[in-house]
Structure formats: structure tokens, C-alpha cells
Amino acid sequence: MYDVILTCNYSPWSSYRGGGQKSTHMIASTLATMGKKVCVIYSKGVFERVALPEDLPYDVVWAFFFAIKPGISSPLRFLNGISFYLKTRKLSGSGTVLHGNGEEASLLRYVRNKKRFVFSLRYPGFEPFMYSLPWNKIWVWPYVFLREPRHIVLALALRGADAVMCTSASSKESLLACFRISEQKTRIIPNGIDPVFLATRFEWKEQNGILYFGRLTHAKGVDVLLRAYAGLEEATKQIHPLKIIGDGPYVVELKRLASELHLEKRVEWQAWVGSQELAHEIVSHRLVALPSREESFGNTMLETLATGQSLISTNAGSIPEVTEDHAVLVPRDDVDALRRAISECMSKSPSREDIEARYRYVRERFSWETTSQMYLKSYEE
Incomplete structure (x- = not known):
């Protein structure tokens, strides 16, 4: 039994x-x-x-x-x-x-x-x-x-x-x-958090690129991310390509939008990967952007913070409650606010204090x- x-x-x-x-x-x-x-x-x-x-x-x-x-x-x-x-x-x-x-x-x-x-x-x-x-x-x-x-x-x-x-x-x-x-x-x-992410640590080595990972559905706001990314300066996009990891019913529409925004050479699409590879991807980029329209908890947000990586997300649902003051949050569906947040984050190096604070926060709570x-x-x- x-x-x-x-x-x-x-x-x-x-x-x-x-x-x-x-x-x-x-x-x-x-x-x-x-x-x-x-x-x-x-x-x-x-x-x-x-x-x-x-x-x-x-x-x-x-x-x-x-x-x-x-x-x-x-x-x-x-x-x-x-x-x-x-x-x-x-x-x-x-x-x-x-x-x-x-x-x-x-x-x-x-x-x-x-x-x-x-x-x-x-x-x-x-x-x-x-x-x-x-x-x-x-x-x-x-x-x-x-x-x-x-x-x-x-x-x-x-x-x-x-x-x-x-x-x-x-x-x-x-x-x-x-x-x-x-x-x-x-x-x-x-x-809780997958132990793989708890065992992975972000170290600032002047990484390049922006990462999104998760389901490709309307609720995840990837269309907002594509529009915000398209609004960045060309020099920034050349240095920091956007990588999208995941799959879902919205993938065809999102790829069409990326094409309409002339981002074919700047956006890389990849299907689901295992936890070990995903943790490596998180710490290999300059920042992670997860602009969800709704979340009941926010596993992906905490998986990012668990490594100490910088996170930009939204104030939707439970995200402010779960991330507290360890992420940059913008209003959901606000393309300009997301673009500005990405630009500001790119303009300065992540501090050792912030990396350590994010790292400790997840381990102590989840x-x-x-x-x-x-x-x-x-x-x-």
C-alpha cells in the first residue's frame, strides 16, 4: 500500500x-x-x-x-x-x-x-x-x-x-x-528549488547575452521581451544576443514576431534542456529576463536567483512576494519599462554584495x- x-x-x-x-x-x-x-x-x-x-x-x-x-x-x-x-x-x-x-x-x-x-x-x-x-x-x-x-x-x-x-x-x-x-x-x-540550481553559482566574468527560459505561452510575456529587446541599441544587441529556451503553443507566433521585428540574427531558439544544462545557461549570460503576465509562485525566478544571477521580471501575481527586493520588477506588459530595465542593468557590473544576497536568500527560504x-x-x- x-x-x-x-x-x-x-x-x-x-x-x-x-x-x-x-x-x-x-x-x-x-x-x-x-x-x-x-x-x-x-x-x-x-x-x-x-x-x-x-x-x-x-x-x-x-x-x-x-x-x-x-x-x-x-x-x-x-x-x-x-x-x-x-x-x-x-x-x-x-x-x-x-x-x-x-x-x-x-x-x-x-x-x-x-x-x-x-x-x-x-x-x-x-x-x-x-x-x-x-x-x-x-x-x-x-x-x-x-x-x-x-x-x-x-x-x-x-x-x-x-x-x-x-x-x-x-x-x-x-x-x-x-x-x-x-x-x-x-x-x-x-x-522548493531543484538542488541543481542551489549547487550552481554565478560568478561575474563579463558574460554576454540575455536569457529567457520557460513555457512559451501568452502568460509568460515573451512577446513583450521580444519587443523590448528590439528597442535596444544595435550595439547592445550585437554584444548581447537573446536566447530563448523552452517550448509551447506560442512558439510559432513568437518566431513570427521575431521575424517581423527583424531579430532573426539576434535571437536564438532552443528546446527544453535538463536542469544541469539550464543552470549552466543561467550563469553563462549577463542577465535573465522573465516578464510573466501571471505567476502562482515563480519557480523560474527562484531558480535564477538561486545562482546569484541578475533577474528582471514583473510585478505580476506572486512575483513580488517571492523575489522580494532581489529582482528588478517592472509593470507587466510594459515594453518601454522592460527595455529601460535591461539597458540599465547592462550599463553596470553586478556587485558582489547583490550576487551573495540573492544566493543566500534562496538557500535560507526555499x-x-x-x-x-x-x-x-x-x-x-
Whole structure:
């Protein structure tokens, strides 16, 4: 019998992946090293092939993803809760804690043979129509389903969970405003940081270049970065090319925008890389720019700061809360402000004091060991 079963749409090794998948993997790995018997149920399409690492410390089971090619825009993904429920029901025992991480957990409340059902909210934000809805009115449910079916199954998971964990005060505030669940069952448990980034240290050696890494979606603001970069002086762009690492549904549109801005020779595109290579890329550039429009936590921001590297981001969502005064923040969607911030950062060398402050800040505040202990406490409440 498993002590903990975690569920998560996609996987950290799927073509579509992000912070939620990585966080689920890190929680499972850390719990397993603490002596817990852990299983993670990920999802994949019927024709999808995903290669797993050989040294995983936990078991993996695959649920069916309702799409030929799984992705964030898959119209039937709200049905994934059915396949996750069927898999979980077979694996769960009377002492098993079920830990959902998205809308795939919509039906886990109905698994009878379990100890407890907890839920981690990993959504960066919700559409404006979701705020202040009167969920006690019967018309709200079909209304939300017609607008965004995923939010209905998410509401089922949130209402059925014994405890709901948010990664930041900002995400908790958004959750309470949109879904009107009891505040008493909510907890704030921040993510930890991949040890690879904690083991990598930035040293100023007059590096060149600007780096972005992460999902290529509208929410990440890469289009704003391209426009801001295009506005830099030609001499600056020649010395500091822009490198974009990641993948996602927005990639074709972003490459088209780069072409329209005549940046073909200044922007390098690279698909996802592993943590070790990514950490090396972070410290090999002059600065990292992550101009997100929304974030529920900000894994990429902290991975950058963990190395001591300079970070330019925005004041969206949880970013100010998570980065405190260790990053340069500009208003989201503000191309001119982002361009000025990049130019100013380029005009001076990073100080040893600032590098050390960023380095210490992440190590003192964020670790998966601490985060997992907080989850274990919520499992026993």
C-alpha cells in the first residue's frame, strides 16, 4: 500500500511540461527519500511515448489523457479526472493520502479507500469572469462550464479536498476570490528549488547575452521581451544576443514576431534542456529576463536567483512576494519599462554584495526538504 499517491497532468518528461510537473516530481522524490512509499500518476495520450529516468525513487503509473496530442489547449482535458479516478481507486488503501495537483484530481474525493485528500493549487491566475461568482446559485455551474470547462472540474477538486495548499499569498487570494471555498482549509506552502540550481553559482566574468527560459505561452510575456529587446541599441544587441529556451503553443507566433521585428540574427531558439544544462545557461549570460503576465509562485525566478544571477521580471501575481527586493520588477506588459530595465542593468557590473544576497536568500527560504515536511504535516491534520 502506498503512503502517498500524487496526481498530475502530463509529466516532467512530456513534450508539454512546466513548473507544476517539476514540483510534483520534486515533492514525490523528496518524500521517497524520507522513507515514504510514493506513487505518482501522470497522464499521456494514447500515441505519446515518454522516456522515464532510470533512477526514479518512486513508482509511476500512467492515466489516459483525453487527446491525441496532449496540450494546454486540448478541449477534452477536463475529462482526465475520470481516468485518474479509475487508476487511483485501484492503488489507494485505507492509509493512503491522495495529493492532487490540478483539474485531474476532480473525482478523487470519491475514492472511498483513502486516508485523506489534499490538493495543491498551481494555477497562475483566472479569467476576470471567475471573480466574485455566487457559487451557491445553480446557474453558476453551467455558466462556468460553457466559459471554461476546466474550472468546473477544478471547483469539484477544491470543494472535495480536506486541505488546499497554495504556493503563495497571492495565489491564495485569487483562489478565495474565484471559488469561495473555506479559508480555514487553505494553507500556504511554497515550492522548493531543484538542488541543481542551489549547487550552481554565478560568478561575474563579463558574460554576454540575455536569457529567457520557460513555457512559451501568452502568460509568460515573451512577446513583450521580444519587443523590448528590439528597442535596444544595435550595439547592445550585437554584444548581447537573446536566447530563448523552452517550448509551447506560442512558439510559432513568437518566431513570427521575431521575424517581423527583424531579430532573426539576434535571437536564438532552443528546446527544453535538463536542469544541469539550464543552470549552466543561467550563469553563462549577463542577465535573465522573465516578464510573466501571471505567476502562482515563480519557480523560474527562484531558480535564477538561486545562482546569484541578475533577474528582471514583473510585478505580476506572486512575483513580488517571492523575489522580494532581489529582482528588478517592472509593470507587466510594459515594453518601454522592460527595455529601460535591461539597458540599465547592462550599463553596470553586478556587485558582489547583490550576487551573495540573492544566493543566500534562496538557500535560507526555499528547499524541498522544508516544503515536504510542511506537506507531511498537512497529510496528518
